[in-house]
Amino acid sequence: xxxxxxxxxxxxxxxxxxxxxxxxxxxxxxxxxxxxxxxxxxxxxxxxxxxxxxxxxxxxxxxxxxxxxxxxxxxxxxxxxxxxxxxxxxxxxxxxxxxxxxxxxxxxxxxxxxxxxxxxxxxxxxxxxxxxxxxxxxxxxxxxxxxxxxxxxxxxxxxxxxxxxxxxxxxxxxxxxxxxxxxxxxxxxxxxxxxxxxxxxxxxxxxxxxxxxxxxxxxxxxxxxxxxxxxxxxxxxxxxxxxxxxxxxxxxxxxxxxxxxxxxxxxxxxxxxxxxxxxxxxxxxxxxxxxxxxxxxxxxxxxxxxxxxxxxxxxxxxxxxxxxxxxxxxxxxxxxxxxxxxxxxxxxxxxxxxxxxxxxx
Numbered sequence: 001x002x003x004x005x006x007x008x009x010x011x012x013x014x015x016x017x018x019x020x021x022x023x024x025x026x027x028x029x030x031x032x033x034x035x036x037x038x039x040x041x042x043x044x045x046x047x048x049x050x051x052x053x054x055x056x057x058x059x060x061x062x063x064x065x066x067x068x069x070x071x072x073x074x075x076x077x078x079x080x081x082x083x084x085x086x087x088x089x090x091x092x093x094x095x096x097x098x099x100x101x102x103x104x105x106x107x108x109x110x111x112x113x114x115x116x117x118x119x120x121x122x123x124x125x126x127x128x129x130x131x132x133x134x135x136x137x138x139x140x141x142x143x144x145x146x147x148x149x150x151x152x153x154x155x156x157x158x159x160x161x162x163x164x165x166x167x168x169x170x171x172x173x174x175x176x177x178x179x180x181x182x183x184x185x186x187x188x189x190x191x192x193x194x195x196x197x198x199x200x201x202x203x204x205x206x207x208x209x210x211x212x213x214x215x216x217x218x219x220x221x222x223x224x225x226x227x228x229x230x231x232x233x234x235x236x237x238x239x240x241x242x243x244x245x246x247x248x249x250x251x252x253x254x255x256x257x258x259x260x261x262x263x264x265x266x267x268x269x270x271x272x273x274x275x276x277x278x279x280x281x282x283x284x285x286x287x288x289x290x291x292x293x294x295x296x297x298x299x300x301x302x303x304x305x306x307x308x309x310x311x312x313x314x315x316x317x318x319x320x321x322x323x324x325x326x327x328x329x330x331x332x333x334x335x336x337x338x339x340x341x342x343x344x345x346x347x348x349x350x351x352x353x354x355x356x357x358x359x360x361x
Contacts, residue, residue, distance in 0.1 A: 021148035047114030049137035060097040062106030072098035092134040099133030108135040157225035158251035160191020163215040175239030196246040206234035281312020303339040
């Protein structure tokens with residue numbers, strides 16, 4: 001990422017600026033002008049993104065397709081939207097206010113003109129707006145801003161494990177009466193979870209007395225925990241409830257400066273191989289070296305999902321492109337060949353489920 005940027009104002013004045021800090025996990029950065037502009041600038045007021053409700057008015061401002069000062073209106077369609085596979089930290093505001101290429105970085109306002117979000121992405125099948133846009137909540141933006149000003153970077157809590165959501169089949173298999181909780185699918189060696197004796201196959205039910213309903217919720221709570229805190233974590237193991245004490249550490253920084261996203265890497269064959277198409281409606285491939293480096297994943301530690309057939313068992317189970325299959329029916333998966341061999345054995349029988357990595361906590 002370039003450390004020098006140019007800021008263009010409404011009167012066409014251009015000033016150089018520099019980047020104070022950036023946060024790839026939320027796709028946000030803090031910049032500062034190199035010199036004070038000649039005109040007095042008014043700052044926008046922050047609204048409380050925690051207080052917005054579905055149906056509230058939403059106003060998006062930006063420069064779609066280079067058309068500056070474009071204003072569109074709509075409503076808040078949903079809050080707390082995650083599992084989109086766009087960013088490592090996802091807690092989006094969804095809106096039907098028209099957002100197109102060029103709107104990214106512009107404000108999403110409430111009816112009072114307060115900024116409640118920063119426009120960041122759209123869901124589209126043709127590249128144009130179809131009524132589904134996403135914004136980063138103002139609360140997240142303010143937190144990132146303050147962390148960068150104080151520390152020069154964003155410091156997040158880290159527990160050293162990967163979790164996934166439960167469905168009815170997995171809940172039954174792991175002896176849970178409901179699908180609430182977060183299923184542990186990977187443990188980082190010598191990480192906080194490993195030290196606390198959390199195991200693959202445990203279901204996280206509570207974190208610091210807070211009930212856990214999903215993997216995304218757990219990830220967000222862990223990220224906001226200060227390093228050094230000892231947290232009681234309630235788990236279900238083989239249907240039995242117990243509480244373990246976990247000392248949270250600071251989340252390790254990415255080893256690579258590349259910001260390529262898993263969905264950009266998915267479909268690119270590793271080492272010249274073509275993706276394999278076993279049963280379950282999945283196309284998998286070996287984990288590319290750049291993927292391993294970016295996310296701190298050991299080589300030969302799983303099979304990368306590169307494609308999913310619509311309506312297939314994999315699609316219905318909720319797997320997504322960019323996921324990494326770590327275990328299948330208690331069989332350790334090291335690479336695409338392992339999963340291909342496993343799928344052939346299961347061709348005529350029902351699988352008890354996959355343990356699948358969707359991003360470390």
